[in-house]
Amino acid sequence: MESADVTADLTEVLLTEDQILGRIAEIAREIEIDYEGREVLLVGVLKGAVMVMSDLARELRKVDVEMDWMAVSSYGQSTKSSGVVRILKDLDTDLTDRHVLIVEDIVDSGLTLSWLRENLESRGPASVEICALLRKPDAAKIEIDARYVGFEIPNEFVVGYGLDYAERYRNLRSVAVLAPHVYA
Ligand code: PRP
Numbered sequence: 001m002e003s004a005d006v007t008a009d010l011t012e013v014l015l016t017e018d019q020i021l022g023r024i025a026e027i028a029r030e031i032e033i034d035y036e037g038r039e040v041l042l043v044g045v046l047k048g049a050v051m052v053m054s055d056l057a058r059e060l061r062k063v064d065v066e067m068d069w070m071a072v073s074s075y076g077q078s079t080k081s082s083g084v085v086r087i088l089k090d091l092d093t094d095l096t097d098r099h100v101l102i103v104e105d106i107v108d109s110g111l112t113l114s115w116l117r118e119n120l121e122s123r124g125p126a127s128v129e130i131c132a133l134l135r136k137p138d139a140a141k142i143e144i145d146a147r148y149v150g151f152e153i154p155n156e157f158v159v160g161y162g163l164d165y166a167e168r169y170r171n172l173r174s175v176a177v178l179a180p181h182v183y184a
Contacts, residue, residue, distance in 0.1 A: 014177060020133070024133070024150065030148060035099060041067075042068070044103045045103070048105035048164070049105050051161045052133045068092055070087065072087055072116065074112070096123070099125070105132070107149075114144060131149075135152050157183065158176065158177055159178045160172030160176050163175065
């Protein structure tokens with residue numbers, strides 16, 4: 001249950017907390033099988049991935065997990081479409097021979113993850129895979145081969161569970177559609 005004043009800003013709950021946590025648990029079981037006997041380095045992309053990183057990491061019980069973080073930003077409106085990304089905070093971890101699993105809240109155009117995957121692959125890891133809670137197929141500008149995807153959602157303005165509008169709503173437990181009157 002979200003607070004009453006926030007509810008007025010939302011038109012529809014797309015995914016409840018139960019649905020999100022249930023799907024993350026399913027993905028965690030897949031990861032435990034795929035990475036059996038190996039240590040996985042979860043790379044969370046700030047800030048949106050904080051919630052999914054936290055819940056996924058705690059759900060992983062049968063593999064050894066390390067966590068690290070990156071913060072990236074596109075250079076601006078024009079370069080958003082070119083996929084040029086700036087690193088605001090780099091990893092602390094050397095990726096040589098590591099099994100890297102990038103954890104994201106959402107694949108929208110795909111440009112951020114396309115750039116990020118290439119960047120991390122250039123650092124000599126043993127493997128790089130992607131886990132994204134949400135994907136908007138209708139917004140894709142580039143195809144992303146994400147090994148683990150929680151839910152495919154329509155191309156609407158969604159907030160909650162890490163996703164923001166002007167830095168608000170990240171702390172909602174559900175994923176919901178933002179009412180147009182909030183950003184119009
Ligand atoms: C969001 C999201 C992804 C990216 C996806 O981050 O967390 O990193 O956009 O968009 P794309 O597929 O079109 O590249 P944002 O830049 O909003 O930063 P935030 O995580 O700090 O909210």
